[in-house]
Every structure is written in C-alpha cells, then in structure tokens.
Amino acid sequence: MSADGEPSSRVAIGIAFGNSYSSIAHTTGEGKAEVIANEEGDRQIPSILAYVDGEELQGTQAKAQLVRNPKNTVAYFRDFLGQEFKSIDPSPCHQSAHPIQSGNSIAFSIRDTEAEESNNTSVSEIATRHIRVLAASAADFLGKSINSAVITVPTNFSDAQKEALSKASADAGVEVLQLISEPVAAVLAYDARTGTDPSDKTVVVADIGGTRTDIAVVASRGGIYTILATAHDYEYSGTQLDKVLVEYFAKEFLKKNKSAEDPRNNARSLAKLTLESEAVKKALSLGGSANFSVESLSSGIDFTATINRTRYELLAGKIFAAISRLVLSVVAKAGLDPLDISDVIMSGGSSHTPRLARNMQSTFSSAAVHAPATSTEALNPSELAARGAAIQASLISDFDVEDVRESCHPVVTATAHLSTALGLLCISADEKSHGVFVPLVEAETPVPVRRSKIFPVPGAGGDVIVKLCEGTSEVISKPVEKKTKPETNGDDDDSDDDDDSEEEEEEIKEKKWKHKATIAEAAIRGVKKGAKIEVQLNIGPDLAVTMVAREVGGKGGVRGVVPAS
Amino acid sequence: MATKVLPLPVLPADWTAPKDFKVVGALSKPVTREIEAVGPHFLAHARRKRYKRTFSEDER
Ligand SMILES: Nc1ncnc2c1ncn2[C@@H]1O[C@H](COP(=O)(O)OP(=O)(O)OP(=O)(O)O)[C@@H](O)[C@H]1O
Numbered sequence: 001m002s003a004d005g006e007p008s009s010r011v012a013i014g015i016a017f018g019n020s021y022s023s024i025a026h027t028t029g030e031g032k033a034e035v036i037a038n039e040e041g042d043r044q045i046p047s048i049l050a051y052v053d054g055e056e057l058q059g060t061q062a063k064a065q066l067v068r069n070p071k072n073t074v075a076y077f078r079d080f081l082g083q084e085f086k087s088i089d090p091s092p093c094h095q096s097a098h099p100i101q102s103g104n105s106i107a108f109s110i111r112d113t114e115a116e117e118s119n120n121t122s123v124s125e126i127a128t129r130h131i132r133v134l135a136a137s138a139a140d141f142l143g144k145s146i147n148s149a150v151i152t153v154p155t156n157f158s159d160a161q162k163e164a165l166s167k168a169s170a171d172a173g174v175e176v177l178q179l180i181s182e183p184v185a186a187v188l189a190y191d192a193r194t195g196t197d198p199s200d201k202t203v204v205v206a207d208i209g210g211t212r213t214d215i216a217v218v219a220s221r222g223g224i225y226t227i228l229a230t231a232h233d234y235e236y237s238g239t240q241l242d243k244v245l246v247e248y249f250a251k252e253f254l255k256k257n258k259s260a261e262d263p264r265n266n267a268r269s270l271a272k273l274t275l276e277s278e279a280v281k282k283a284l285s286l287g288g289s290a291n292f293s294v295e296s297l298s299s300g301i302d303f304t305a306t307i308n309r310t311r312y313e314l315l316a317g318k319i320f321a322a323i324s325r326l327v328l329s330v331v332a333k334a335g336l337d338p339l340d341i342s343d344v345i346m347s348g349g350s351s352h353t354p355r356l357a358r359n360m361q362s363t364f365s366s367a368a369v370h371a372p373a374t375s376t377e378a379l380n381p382s383e384l385a386a387r388g389a390a391i392q393a394s395l396i397s398d399f400d401v402e403d404v405r406e407s408c409h410p411v412v413t414a415t416a417h418l419s420t421a422l423g424l425l426c427i428s429a430d431e432k433s434h435g436v437f438v439p440l441v442e443a444e445t446p447v448p449v450r451r452s453k454i455f456p457v458p459g460a461g462g463d464v465i466v467k468l469c470e471g472t473s474e475v476i477s478k479p480v481e482k483k484t485k486p487e488t489n490g491d492d493d494d495s496d497d498d499d500d501s502e503e504e505e506e507e508i509k510e511k512k513w514k515h516k517a518t519i520a521e522a523a524i525r526g527v528k529k530g531a532k533i534e535v536q537l538n539i540g541p542d543l544a545v546t547m548v549a550r551e552v553g554g555k556g557g558v559r560g561v562v563p564a565s
Numbered sequence: 566m567a568t569k570v571l572p573l574p575v576l577p578a579d580w581t582a583p584k585d586f587k588v589v590g591a592l593s594k595p596v597t598r599e600i601e602a603v604g605p606h607f608l609a610h611a612r613r614k615r616y617k618r619t620f621s622e623d624e625r
C-alpha cells in the first residue's frame with residue numbers, strides 16, 4: 001500500500017454517488033457533517049460528464065449539454081458499474097450517450113478528446129473521472145487534497161458492483177475506506193445530529209431518487225443498525241414525475257400551437273422540455289404554483305405556462321400511490337405492522353415533494369415523518385447519504401483499512417438478535433387482574449445488550465415481585481370514542497398545521513403488548529412507601545440473561561441469572 | 566399515549582425461592598442477522614467483540 005494509505009496522512013470525505021446526482025461532505029472541527037458546494041455553488045451535483053471539443057464538463061454544466069450535445073454527454077451510469085451489458089436497463093440513457101457492450105463490461109462511445117473520432121470509454125473510466133472532479137471540488141473547498149472516502153451504495157449493490165466502484169475511486173486517487181449502505185447512512189445522519197444516545201427505533205427509510213426508489217426497514221437498537229427488509233423500484237421515482245410534467249406541458253403547448261411539431265418527437269425539444277419540467281417540479285415542492293418557460297421549445301416557438309401544485313398532485317397521483325404501496329409492502333415483508341414503525345426518514349431528492357411526505361404521515365400515523373413538509377426540524381433529504389458517509393469517514397479515518405475490512409466481516413457482523421421482546425410484567429391501571437407487559441429490550445435487538453429501567457411500587461410499598469417476561473405486540477382495532485370536550489392542550493409547535501383531510505374512521509388501530517411467557521421471578525422485600533425499583537438486564541453474547549433488581553438508594557437487591565439454553 | 570411507567574405487582578404471600586430468585590422459563594430462539602458496520606455504537610460493539618470485553622470492562 002502506498003504511503004498515502006496510512007491513516008496519518010489521510011484526508012477523507014463522504015461521497016453520495018447517485019445515478020442522478022452526487023454530493024460530497026466533510027465533518028467540521030466540532031464533528032458536524034456538512035455538504036460541500038462545488039465551484040458552481042451546487043450541493044447536488046448532477047452525475048453527468050460532457051465533452052465539448054475535448055474539454056470535460058461535469059455537473060450542472062454537463063447537464064446543460066443534454067440539449068446541445070447529448071451524444072457526448074454521459075448520464076445515469078452509476079448502476080452500470082460492475083455489470084454486464086445484458087443485465088442492465090439502458091432506458092435512463094435515452095436522451096444521452098447510450099451504453100454499449102465492451103468486452104464483458106459497458107462503455108460509452110463518445111468524442112472525449114479534441115480528435116474527430118469517438119472513443120469507447122468504459123463506465124469505470126467515466127466513474128473515475130466523475131469522482132476525480134468531486135474530489136477536486138472537495139479539495140478546493142477544504143484547501144487540501146483528498147485521498148480517501150466513504151461512499152454510499154444501494155443495499156442491492158452486488159459484490160461486483162462494489163468492487164468496480166472501489167476500483168474506479170482508487171483510480172481517481174481516492175481510496176475507499178468503506179462502502180456503506182444508503183439507508184443506514186441516512187439513519188446515521190439523523191442520529192449524529194442529536195449527540196445523545198439514540199433511543200430504540202424501528203425506522204423506514206424511503207429513498208426516492210431520480211431513476212430508482214429504495215425502501216428499507218431498519219431496526220435501530222442502542223445505535224446499532226440492522227436492516228430487516230428492503231425493496232427496490234425503478235418505475236416510480238423522480239424521472240417519472242418529470243415525465244408527468246413533460247406530458248402535461250407538451251399537450252398544453254400543442255393546444256396553443258396547433259400546427260407546431262410535437263416537442264416530444266424532437267430530441268432537442270424533448271431535452272429542453274425535460275430539463276424545464278424537472279425545474280418546475282422542484283419549484284412545486286416549495287410553492288403553490290410554478291412557471292414553465294422555454295425559449296424556442298418547438299418549431300421555433302417560445303412557450304410559457306403555469307401549473308399549480310394541486311394539478312400536479314392530481315397528475316402524479318398514481319406514482320405517489322404506488323410509492324406508498326411499495327413502502328407498505330416492505331413493512332409487511334419485515335413482518336411488521338405500520339404501527340410498529342416509529343420513524344420514517346424521507347431521503348433522496350424526490351422526498352422534498354410535500355405530497356409524498358404527507359402520504360407517509362397518513363400511512364404511518366404513529367410515526368415521526370422526517371421530511372421538510374412534515375417537520376421543521378428535518379434535514380435536507382438530498383443531503384442525508386453524503387452526511388452519513390462523512391460521519392462514518394470521520395469515525396474510521398484513523399483506522400487501517402485492514403481493520404475496517406475485518407470489522408465488516410460476517411465474523412463480527414453476524415449477530416444473534418432477540419426474536420421476542422423482553423420486559424417486566426407490571427400492574428395496569430384499568431385491568432386489575434391482568435398484568436401489563438412493559439418492554440425493556442425490543443425484538444430485533446442484537447446481543448450483547450444492556451438495558452435498565454426504573455419502576456414505581458404499589459402505594460404502601462412492602463414486598464414486590466419482579467417478573468421477567470417475553471411479550472409480543474398485537475394490533476387491535478378499537479371503536480373511536482367520541483370526545484365530549486375538545487382537547488385544548490398538546491398543541492406543540494411542530495405539529496402539522498394543515499391536518500390533512502383525513503377521513504375520520506369508525507375504528508382506530510392500536511398496538512398492545514401481550515404477555516407471552518414468564519422467564520424468571522425475583523422478590524424485593526420490605527420496599528419503602530413511594531420507593532422505586534431499578535431493574536437492569538444484561539444479555540450476554542450467548543443469550544444468558546443477568547437480572548439485577550434493587551431499590552433505588554437502598555442496599556442489596558437481587559441478582560439472578562437465566563442461563564443460556 | 567401513556568408514558569407513565571406502571572408499578573410492579575405485590576409479591577404473592579406464598580411465593581418463595583432460594584436467594585429470592587427463580588428461573589421459570591427460557592428465552593425464545595434468537596435470529597441471526599447481520600448488523601451494519603456503521604456508526605459509533607457499532608464500533609464499540611466490534612471492539613467489545615474483538616477483545617471479548619463486557620460492557621463494564623469496556624467502560625473502564
Ligand atoms: N426540491 C425537489 N423537489 C422534488 N424533486 C426533487 C427536488 N430536488 C431534487 N429532486 C429530484 O430528486 C431526484 C434525484 O434524487 P437524488 O438526488 O436522491 O438522486 P440519486 O440518488 O442520484 O437518484 P437515482 O440514483 O435514483 O437516479 C431527481 O429526480 C430530482 O429532480
């Protein structure tokens with residue numbers, strides 16, 4: 001390994017490299033993640049390279065070449081890395097350089113030098129050039145050259161794709177310290193913000209991008225992440241939303257200009273229409289209406305038009321509904337009910353769309369939906385992957401790459417997880433005869449784990465029993481109780497002000513814990529009136545449970561072990 | 566949603582056990598899954614696993 005690879009000389013950044021856009025991020029001296037703007041001021045840098053008389057353009061400048069010079073403009077190439085030609089879907093490249101077969105990999109035939117003839121430039125080489133420019137932008141900002149990175153990848157990236165990406169990056173002089181999965185990077189970006197120990201959560205990450213939508217259900221237990229289920233969709237994402245507007249504006253144009261050529265039938269017109277439709281779509285995430293304006297759209301005719309958000313949401317309704325269905329299907333695949341989800345993290349550029357976030361809020365009524373439209377505290381969905389990557393880069397930049405590789409090995413990562421929640425049986429306020437299960441350790445928690453909780457004792461104190469149990473949850477439907485008095489309190493700042501026109505239903509669903517089996521019992525005797533009992537569970541790697549229960553501030557207590565079975 | 570922690574039950578009068586603790590069951594079978602090698606808490610987990618340390622040994 002070169003001297004550059006030594007931790008001491010390392011300058012590492014986080015890179016999110018998507019098919020549509022890329023972002024670069026670093027962590028500040030205080031450990032805060034920050035996305036870097038490139039020389040053009042972009043934080044979302046189109047993953048596009050274009051060549052004009054041998055000069056290389058990247059990002060927004062390259063994207064503009066989709067109109068003038070599409071044959072020498074390479075876009076939507078990330079997923080092609082490490083793939084064989086026969087297994088890719090080339091359709092995202094309709095309006096740019098087409099991928100071709102080259103040996104057993106993929107290339108683009110482009111004029112990327114001053115010479116007249118075209119070169120078959122491999123997708124790997126394209127990725128290298130793109131990463132080189134990204135690293136140069138980061139170096140420009142940080143004032144020192146970049147030699148390593150953590151890069152995010154989809155959860156369904158194959159080993160061959162990962163290898164190809166690592167190699168492409170290394171060829172750009174950027175050693176990949178670790179590839180981390182996109183949804184986990186998004187969860188980390190949120191967790192790192194609070195600085196406190198993260199609480200146990202079951203999170204849906206909805207990453208709605210340009211050419212793909214990726215959903216993951218992630219169990220987060222004590223800040224350790226386990227992916228429970230995933231799904232990938234290439235049909236309902238940002239590009240399709242652009243197409244909805246392309247169709248709409250093309251028709252509007254033809255209504256007003258009956259004899260003009262259909263802009264969808266001319267490559268240059270279609271490129272202009274597509275670029276402007278994307279801009280309109282983004283504007284509709286912020287405002288109630290947006291203007292479309294293209295000079296010489298077709299047959300030399302300029303076209304301007306306005307669309308409001310309601311109309312757009314109607315036109316795109318099918319796509320929004322399909323995304324909601326996809327998310328629900330992944331939750332079911334994880335064996336969970338929507339009420340088990342505590343957080344929905346909206347990631348990817350299309351997650352700026354207010355309607356998509358609101359739909360998530362009605363689908364997951366009991367969850368916090370982290371998106372600009374549903375929470376004032378949300379992070380920018382377009383930045384989550386890059387931020388997470390930067391945080392991970394700062395965590396591991398002192399490590400030898402070998403050590404990082406070792407800790408990613410299944411020997412370390414394959415871990416036993418509790419299949420059933422573990423907790424105590426407590427007295428319920430209303431159902432006196434039955435106890436109520438109170439979880440201390442949720443299902444899907446990896447071991448070893450340690451948890452403790454403080455419990456009150458019944459009124460007079462005396463002798464109490466600590467019943468260690470397994471519990472399962474079930475979702476029950478309850479008829480809605482009509483409230484006689486309107487609630488006046490509980491109106492906190494960040495509550496959604498336009499409580500959507502959600503129809504009031506006859507029943508509401510509720511998650512309830514059920515006692516499944518008792519594992520152990522302990523007695524705490526002579527407890528003072530009003531005292532509290534602290535119960536600590538320590539579950540070892542072999543699943544032996546050590547329980548310690550004692551009166552807070554008191555002496556002694558009871559310690560017992562449930563041996564591994 | 567109730568966030569108040571409920572009280573522990575009263576010990577039945579006839580309950581006895583040596584050292585006031587008894588095992589009456591066993592945990593359900595666990596599932597093996599891969600945890601993600603990401604974040605500060607994973608690094609702590611990996612360190613404990615590697616050096617075979619317990620939580621309290623690790624904190625020292
Ligand atoms: N403010 C916004 N409102 C709506 N859509 C947006 C907004 N900003 C970006 N987008 C859309 O998000 C998509 C890009 O998402 P992202 O930046 O996550 O790209 P990506 O990960 O490279 O995508 P993929 O790999 O799926 O092609 C584009 O379709 C873009 O138009």
Ligand SMILES: [Mg+2]
Nearest residue numbers: 018207209348
């Ligand atoms: Mg993406």
